[in-house]
Amino acid sequence: MDELQGTELGGYWIGHPIGRGGFGRVYQGYALDNLNKPVAIKVLHPDFAQDEALLRRFLREIRLMESLNHPNIIPILGHGRTDKYLYFVMALINGTTLENLLERQSFTPRLAWRILRPLAEALNYGHSQGILHRDVKPGNVFIERKSDGEHVYLGDFGLGKHPGVDDSLTGTGISIGTPEYMSPEAVQGTDIGPESDVYSLTVLAYELLLKALPIQKKARHHTAIAQLHEAPVTPSARRPDFPPALEEVLLKGLAKQKQDRYPTIQAFGNAFFAALKQLSAQEIEQDYAVDADPQAS
Structure with a gap:
């Protein structure tokens, strides 16, 4: 997924990777309409975007996660899907x-x-x-x-x-x-x-x-x-x-x-x-x- 660095994805500019795991990779990025505030963008493994059953369930879960509002939980700011990728956007913690x-x-x-x-x-x-x-x-x-x-x-x-x-x-x-x-x-x-x-x-x-x-x-x-x-x-x-x-x-x-x-x-x-x-x-x-x-x- 290094091919994403320096590209646009669903209204976000993808910067350098800052983490990775079995589910995908996390990049620092910016919303194209707010380049002053960095965010964390988690791009999931392409398998998720190809399996419709998994995709439906995961999107249900993401929408529920977006509803979480607690000072000690990193908020999810949004999510999106392309033909190849499923991603969600989180607040970037400076720590x-x-x-x-x-x-x-x-x-x-x-x-x-x-x-x-x-x-x-x-x-x-x-x-x-x-x-x-x-x-x-x-x-x-x-x-x-x-x-x-x-x-x-x-x-x-x-x-x-x-x-x-x-x-x-x-x-x-x-x-x-x-x-x-x-x-x-x-x-x-x-x-x-x-x-x-x-x-x-x-x-x-x-x-x-x-x-x-x-x-x-x-x-x-x-x-x-x-x-x-x-x-x-x-x-x-x-x-x-x-x-x-x-x-x-x-x-x-x-x-x-x-x-x-x-x-x-x-x-x-x-x-x-x-x-x-x-x-x-x-x-x-x-x-x-x-x-x-x-x-x-």
């Missing part, structure tokens, strides 16, 4: 991803909560509108520095779906979700509800606190299989000084059976905050990061 930050710094429990709280609020809002995210991960979390501090955004609700709706997108051969953050039911593609996002957000919380993943293999398909059958590495196995109250919250959020997890994002957030209040002043500012992942094999 960095949580994935990039994790490569450079550690997060104490207090700092982790500054990231998790707005993410939980965004997901809770999405769920209240009947939309699951299904790909909560550091690469979809954006942090923008503003005059009043840092602002956290959750992006890529384009993978979202209604609870209980069969996911026909798997027929394209393009993965939906990221194995390291996928719940067991998401791996199986069945009975996916809000608890699946609870699982993914818990994985992200674990990674923030420990700079390691609860389940990870060298091969991604092995990671997906392990999500079904292997217990997560407990935080205290990595760091014996890890606070028991936080460990209890993480392990409940990572339960294999959805009914054993927190039933809602709000319940997870409430439990995490309650655990924080049990920590000492030293514990809440402690760095619990580990240097390596001994489970990777």
Whole structure:
């Protein structure tokens, strides 16, 4: 899709690519009638524009995503279709991803909560509108520095779906979700509800606190299989000084059976905050990061 750079697409000028994934590529661009404000344009894999059934469903979802209005969700500004491409336009966040930050710094429990709280609020809002995210991960979390501090955004609700709706997108051969953050039911593609996002957000919380993943293999398909059958590495196995109250919250959020997890994002957030209040002043500012992942094999 490099052929798009420097061309027009549906009233937008396509600039340089700024991201890519299984669903397509993201470019920085401009609306031709507003060249002063850059936007992010996600151009989806051509398979989507060629399959009418997938196209109809995806366009329904995009229209619903456009209706989302929350301060911690990157807004979708519009969408369009050409003979070859399907695309949607998002606000361009002038910041960095949580994935990039994790490569450079550690997060104490207090700092982790500054990231998790707005993410939980965004997901809770999405769920209240009947939309699951299904790909909560550091690469979809954006942090923008503003005059009043840092602002956290959750992006890529384009993978979202209604609870209980069969996911026909798997027929394209393009993965939906990221194995390291996928719940067991998401791996199986069945009975996916809000608890699946609870699982993914818990994985992200674990990674923030420990700079390691609860389940990870060298091969991604092995990671997906392990999500079904292997217990997560407990935080205290990595760091014996890890606070028991936080460990209890993480392990409940990572339960294999959805009914054993927190039933809602709000319940997870409430439990995490309650655990924080049990920590000492030293514990809440402690760095619990580990240097390596001994489970990777």
